[in-house]
Amino acid sequence: MAHVRRVWQPGPSVFSFWAALAYFPASDLIRRPDWLGVLGLAVAVAAYLLTIRASFAGRPRAAVLGLTVLAVAILALCAAYGGKWLYLAPVLSIACGVVLRGRVLSAALAMVTLTLMFITYRRGGGEDAVAAVAWGTFTAGLVVHVTLKLFATIAELRATRQELARAAVADERLRFSRDLHDLLGHTLSLMVVKAEAVHRLIPRDAAAAAAQASDIQRIGREALAEVRAVVAGYRGRGFADELAVARVALEDAQVPAVVTLEEVRPAPDADALLGWAVREGVTNVIRHAKATRCEITLIGRSEEIVLKIGNDGVPERGHGPEGGARPRGRGHGLDGLAERAAAAGARFEAKALPGGRFALTMAVPR
Template sequence: MRPGPSAFYVWIAVAWFPAYDLLRQPSWVGALGLAVFAAAYLAAIRMAFGEGPAWAPLVVLAAVTFALGMAYGGKWLYLCPLVSMACGVVVRGRAVPYALAGVTVVSMLVTLRSGGGEDAVAAVAWGTFVAGVVVHVTLKLFEAREELARAAVLRERERFSRDLHDLLGHTLSLVVVKAEAVRRLATRDADAAARQAGDIEQIGRRALAEVRSAVAGYRGRGLADELAAARLALEEAGVRAEVMLEEARLSPDADALLGWAVREGVTNVIRHARATGCAITLRDEGERVLLEIANDGAAQAFTRGNGLKGLAERGAAVEARAEDGRFVLTVAVPK
């Protein structure tokens, strides 16, 4: 999940260091400044994750922080990285590097003005700049991840819609033709009309089973479950199944993608190949895993439907070829 404001609220604990100085040497000016600092920091973070303008509290935060650092120095300079963190949250776009560079330079000048030596200046500059960069890069990575997730969902919806179109387009057209035949024959030949109605019933049942299969595939299963289902489906279809697997450690994405490949490949063999045998082989090739589904039937088994296109869209390398009298589907997936 993308980090929310609470992930940045906790850093207000850094204010403990100057607060400890105030406990030893009380100062109402310092206490008031520290209170304004805390309020401005929390407001900037909250508004950055909300809908309000966060620039005003950010400017107040920077002004108060640098004024306190110049006046007191020492541990008060620990507050400078929080200004940079707030910039990393509030500022967007091309202004980010300029904002972080500006905060870092001012922090260095404040440290130097407050009596800090070269080591102190370097430490404050490093801490301030890195704090802002880490925050900004982290948020950008989460944004990119969310965008990729949305794109993946969109691609999956498109794939599912294509599969449903492939499944139902021809079937529904056939149902319409059969229904028209029933209407024409109903008053002239009751037996013929009944046969046509029986055909409609069989077509509907088959379409229902195919839709259920597509929906089950849309929910997704892992490689092991898909292999078990594929072996059973091949045996029920009268196709001799042979499965040879090498042990491979797979990521969840690779496991799901290989499961999808097994499902699509075996489904095409059963529907289109008219094969008597099907061999499924899995080999670990180091950085990738190679899945081969070979059948002794028709080559068209691996050229129909949109499922295999979806595999390529997901990042798998897909190839269908003839080899030694067999037709082989090869799917290579990064581990």
């Protein structure tokens, strides 16, 4: 399995750093010792660190409890001492940004900011001090929230991109297996038909049997070339080439073919899709029907080119995906052809008709 790079995410160590803002009130305590202040500051720092770690550890209840203790401690200390103790305001808002989300965060930041503005004003702070506290408190929590959300979005996008890459690989594998099945299914069916012809001809016409055996050798070589072409990304030989092969296959299977073609020039992608339709349609006739007649018609219309392949000799239960002689999975045979048509925006239909007939229709946009 390929190594997947993980997106770096900010963790508790990044936000624990902001506990260093306790230095400013601590400097006041060094000059004017106050054991109640020391206890309150210790509680605030411990509550902040525990809140951050609980939040990143996926323990929301513990994080909310720690945030509540932190809010009570910081608001009480700021109200009691003022001055440098107001540097603890961003610590509280940062904790809010880490723990809370959505409307709860907005309400909490607004409440904390307004409360600290009031405390600053009551402690004698002027307009500049009140504005500084308001700005620092609200923006600290908002920036933390936006940063965490941004990193979460980046991680989700990275995971989505990796999942899309895995899906693309799976789709390509499915496409390759489907192409390989369709190519070899047709070719092997043709080789079986020719082998049966050799078996029939040996008693009465050794030269004709030898010619059929030579065809089997040629078809085997062509099959090898086709497999190599599929590996290289080849998607089909085109309508004209597939029709020529189909004529030979039907002749060898002793199924008379009636071909009616209008002069049309499909686009390369449409030509390849029509070729696949001829390939799979004729293969289906040879493998699943006891047909005495196969009709292939190509009609050019104003907005689309319509290919129709019809045959008789359908078994009582039908054949192919409409109830065939054997079950067939998606991605193989006519079901695989339906997938190709849907991907190309073409109209596809394959169904059994009354009177033991079967009709395949492929309409590709011009």
